[in-house]
Amino acid sequence: MTAIETAAAPARRLEWQLAEVREIVVETPRVKSLLLHLNSWRGHLPGQHVDIRLTGDDGYQAQRSYSIASPPEDELLALTVELVDDGEVSPYLIDDLRIGDRFELRGPIGGYFVWTVATRGPLWLLAGGSGIAPLMAMLRHRARRKVRAPALLLYSSRSLEDVIYREELDAMMRRDPDLRVVNTLTRKQPEGWTGHRGRIDKALLAEAGFPPAQNPKVYVCGPTPLVEDVSRLLVELGHDPLTIKTERFGPTGG
Amino acid sequence: MEEAPISRGFRSRRPEQTTKNRVPPGQYVTTDFPVLSAGPTPQIKLENWTFALQFGGSLLGKWNWAEFEVLPQTMIKTDIHCVTKWSKLDTTWQGVTFDDLLKAVGAAKPAAAYVMAHSEGDYTTNLPVADLVAGQGMVATRYEGLPIPPAHGGPARLLVPHLYFWKSAKWVRRLRFMEKDERGFWESLGYHNYGDPWKEQRYDGD
Amino acid sequence: MTEKGLDFVLDGNAAAGLLQEIFALDITAAQIQCEACGSTMAVGSLRLYAASMGAVLRCTHCDRIVMRAVHTPHGRWLEMAGAGCVRF
Numbered sequence: 001m002t003a004i005e006t007a008a009a010p011a012r013r014l015e016w017q018l019a020e021v022r023e024i025v026v027e028t029p030r031v032k033s034l035l036l037h038l039n040s041w042r043g044h045l046p047g048q049h050v051d052i053r054l055t056g057d058d059g060y061q062a063q064r065s066y067s068i069a070s071p072p073e074d075e076l077l078a079l080t081v082e083l084v085d086d087g088e089v090s091p092y093l094i095d096d097l098r099i100g101d102r103f104e105l106r107g108p109i110g111g112y113f114v115w116t117v118a119t120r121g122p123l124w125l126l127a128g129g130s131g132i133a134p135l136m137a138m139l140r141h142r143a144r145r146k147v148r149a150p151a152l153l154l155y156s157s158r159s160l161e162d163v164i165y166r167e168e169l170d171a172m173m174r175r176d177p178d179l180r181v182v183n184t185l186t187r188k189q190p191e192g193w194t195g196h197r198g199r200i201d202k203a204l205l206a207e208a209g210f211p212p213a214q215n216p217k218v219y220v221c222g223p224t225p226l227v228e229d230v231s232r233l234l235v236e237l238g239h240d241p242l243t244i245k246t247e248r249f250g251p252t253g254g
Numbered sequence: 255m256e257e258a259p260i261s262r263g264f265r266s267r268r269p270e271q272t273t274k275n276r277v278p279p280g281q282y283v284t285t286d287f288p289v290l291s292a293g294p295t296p297q298i299k300l301e302n303w304t305f306a307l308q309f310g311g312s313l314l315g316k317w318n319w320a321e322f323e324v325l326p327q328t329m330i331k332t333d334i335h336c337v338t339k340w341s342k343l344d345t346t347w348q349g350v351t352f353d354d355l356l357k358a359v360g361a362a363k364p365a366a367a368y369v370m371a372h373s374e375g376d377y378t379t380n381l382p383v384a385d386l387v388a389g390q391g392m393v394a395t396r397y398e399g400l401p402i403p404p405a406h407g408g409p410a411r412l413l414v415p416h417l418y419f420w421k422s423a424k425w426v427r428r429l430r431f432m433e434k435d436e437r438g439f440w441e442s443l444g445y446h447n448y449g450d451p452w453k454e455q456r457y458d459g460d
Numbered sequence: 461m462t463e464k465g466l467d468f469v470l471d472g473n474a475a476a477g478l479l480q481e482i483f484a485l486d487i488t489a490a491q492i493q494c495e496a497c498g499s500t501m502a503v504g505s506l507r508l509y510a511a512s513m514g515a516v517l518r519c520t521h522c523d524r525i526v527m528r529a530v531h532t533p534h535g536r537w538l539e540m541a542g543a544g545c546v547r548f
Binding site for chain 3: 014049051065106107109110111112113114224245246247248249250
């Protein structure tokens with residue numbers, strides 16, 4: 001390996017610190033957002049994540065990563081957690097955790113899957129399920145900074161009641177004519193649903209999305225199979241792979 | 255070292271252990287069968303599969319699938335222990351023991367003291383031959399009576415259940431005898447060279 | 461590691477916590493060259509395997525290993541034999 005240039009700013013040293021639960025928001029029947037206070041939080045970039053660590057009184061430890069859903073402009077750090085059946089950590093966070101509880105957390109982590117308003121060009125976000133979390137940090141940041149460049153969120157959920165942040169996204173769209181949110185519902189659609197059904201496919205990407213010529217910055221986040229399918233289709237549609245950033249959540253969406 | 259703060263009410267969700275003497279220290283019993291791989295799952299066609307025993311430049315034996323299937327088959331029920339802390343009890347496997355492989359190539363004794371298992375792709379793991387003989391090791395082709403799924407190492411994987419499961423190399427293609435021990439994939443990156451779960455030998459230095 | 465203990469392929473970005481213990485600079489945004497095929501890509505976009513044992517990061521073009529890392533109680537291990545230049 002050859003010599004390393006050291007032009008970039010140093011990453012912050014990652015230390016475990018205690019996060020205190022200040023608020024719990026029920027987003028959908030299976031999803032909650034935890035709003036956390038940290039004593040020595042030095043800020044983050046939209047898209048970054050944290051590691052959390054839980055320790056039982058028998059010494060058993062479990063560690064997981066969660067994307068930060070809040071923008072850097074917010075005082076409390078938001079993690080959006082989906083209940084995974086037979087999961088080890090999410091049932092604790094969803095069913096047992098109470099306001100005032102504390103757990104260890106370190107971050108922010110990951111300078112790769114990041115977007116800020118300093119980045120030019122159209123913003124194209126594609127999410128599956130709880131993959132919306134880091135993308136919501138980006139959209140909330142964009143809304144707070146009142147940036148007007150075009151943005152599109154293409155969001156795949158099982159049913160309408162599973163669409164996380166639905167009212168907030170509707171409100172964002174109403175306030176911001178440069179933001180489009182397109183939902184597709186894969187398993188169940190309400191009566192009279194005129195929106196899209198089924199998975200994100202090539203036709204939907206071509207119809208609703210930015211064409212390659214507009215050179216959007218693309219972020220895809222969700223279960224690994226969705227992320228891989230969508231990335232592949234985007235490349236087939238002519239998007240430059242270097243403009244597509246992915247965050248795979250593994251099989252279950254995080 | 256400071257103790258990590260306790261998270262109120264958090265405990266392992268893994269099933270209660272009623273079989274404590276079968277579970278090595280630091281392990282938790284699971285009913286799942288987690289998949290852990292260092293690379294993409296290879297899609298190996300049986301008609302292209304071969305397995306070999308090798309020593310230095312010479313091939314001691316090589317089998318295609320049909321030939322391998324007619325070797326003496328052994329079934330075992332055993333517990334398996336992953337270094338990531340899950341243990342799975344009473345798993346059943348079928349395959350060809352290391353002893354029967356040696357017999358098949360007419361070797362009265364092993365060619366050398368150590369073996370490096372080579373898998374499809376770049377995965378390797380090293381073992382003392384002493385831990386493969388006397389029924390301790392096999393090349394398994396069935397799990398729970400069915401062909402081993404690709405994600406779990408099919409069509410054939412090494413099975414050495416008395417050591418941490420990273421030693422049971424998935425997608426095994428050859429066993430190479432070595433006179434001197436050499437470290438394999440995980441062993442050369444901080445994991446223990448031997449890996450006895452009962453001594454909790456997870457990492458180099460344990 | 462994902463919730464159900466299933467270790468599907470992830471992005472290099474998911475190894476950022478482990479790598480940030482080792483590198484003073486944020487390596488996930490760095491560009492790394494694959495020694496095997498010569499392609500250059502962001503570390504965060506490498507394909508990450510075996511996240512529960514450490515990190516095995518593979519080239520997105522040829523799937524060869526570019527970097528491996530493990531955190532043990534006795535020290536952190538890093539191997540970058542599959543990498544050429546890294547540009548931060």
